[in-house]
Amino acid sequence: MPEEPQPNALLVEDDSTDRMEVKIQLEVMGFTVFDISSAQEAREIFPIRDYSLVLIHLGHAPLEALELCRQIRAQSTVPILALTQRGEVLDEELALGAGADDYVTKPIEQRILTSRVTQQIKRGESQRAPRKTLLTWENLSLDLAEHLFRIGGKEILLTNSEYRFLQLLMENPQRVFPKEQVLIAVASLRQSANGSVESYAQQLRAKIKRNGGPDVIDVVRSVGFRLASQELSDVSESLPA
Known part of the structure; x- marks a missing residue:
């Protein structure tokens, strides 16, 4: 029997150090990770393949990140996690209002990220239509x-x-x-x-x-x-x- 393909995750993170750390953790969890640094890149590659999870850092261009979140939510029911700075309650509220399902605050703790990702994947699987295989x-x-x-x-x-x-x-x-x-x-x-x-x-x-x-x-x-x-x-x- 062929192995089940790994689920895809799209990671949009403008901090290269954080991007690598999150990517490694997602790969340990079994994801194939497509990591990019800008919302524009995300718009280009999101329609190309199926994703089981999208993570978006509000970062240095929060308005652009929020608009990306809205655009992805308008196209798909894929679970979206916003990555926000600790204490930025407004960012968290705006992210949820833009269509994010949940958020993880920085600095990111591995156990928190793992828990939130697992929760969203389970929720996403229950809502997801079966993918065409032929x-x-x-x-x-x-x-x-x-x-x-x-x-x-x-x-x-x-x-x-x-x-x-x-x-x-x-x-x-x-x-x-x-x-x-x-x-x-x-x-x-x-x-x-x-x-x-x-x-x-x-x-x-x-x-x-x-x-x-x-x-x-x-x-x-x-x-x-x-x-x-x-x-x-x-x-x-x-x-x-």
Whole structure:
């Protein structure tokens, strides 16, 4: 049986020392942590994957952090923990008013953070809709539970980067992803030898076609990449074979 994937946590913290300490503690608790320093980065990567937990430090730009909290709450029921400074009662009230489920004050005590995270995860699991585990498009299927890719029922071996790139597109069939978001979502592409998302997309498309699959990736000029769609072909072009 395949192992259950680790839950994802998004950590938005502008203090590098605190960010590393919280990240390590969350990893010990079994999370895959995506840690960033700004609300703008959070807006870019939040829609890319499912998160089981979001932690937002009000930090040096509290109004921006509160607006991020509102935006995430408008899109999702994911549990949100605000990280606030000790004694800043107003920050705590504002965070809860902006959609945070709870808060943890700094300096952060491990046992408090663990307790609050555990409580929110249990609450979130009871409210969370089951995640789709089989993605299909024409004769392609991506089994998220088994981590398998098939074309017409035949299993095709993909690298982890290829799998994540294809998963990103198939989970968001109407969305165009800029190159920068692809690099964030598929971190291993940043260490790729050629360093080009365009050439990597071309290689993946060619592999799928060689194995009997359709043209799967469209590039929207000066914008980014998406799952190919005949209905939208007037504004996009297929990558060259």
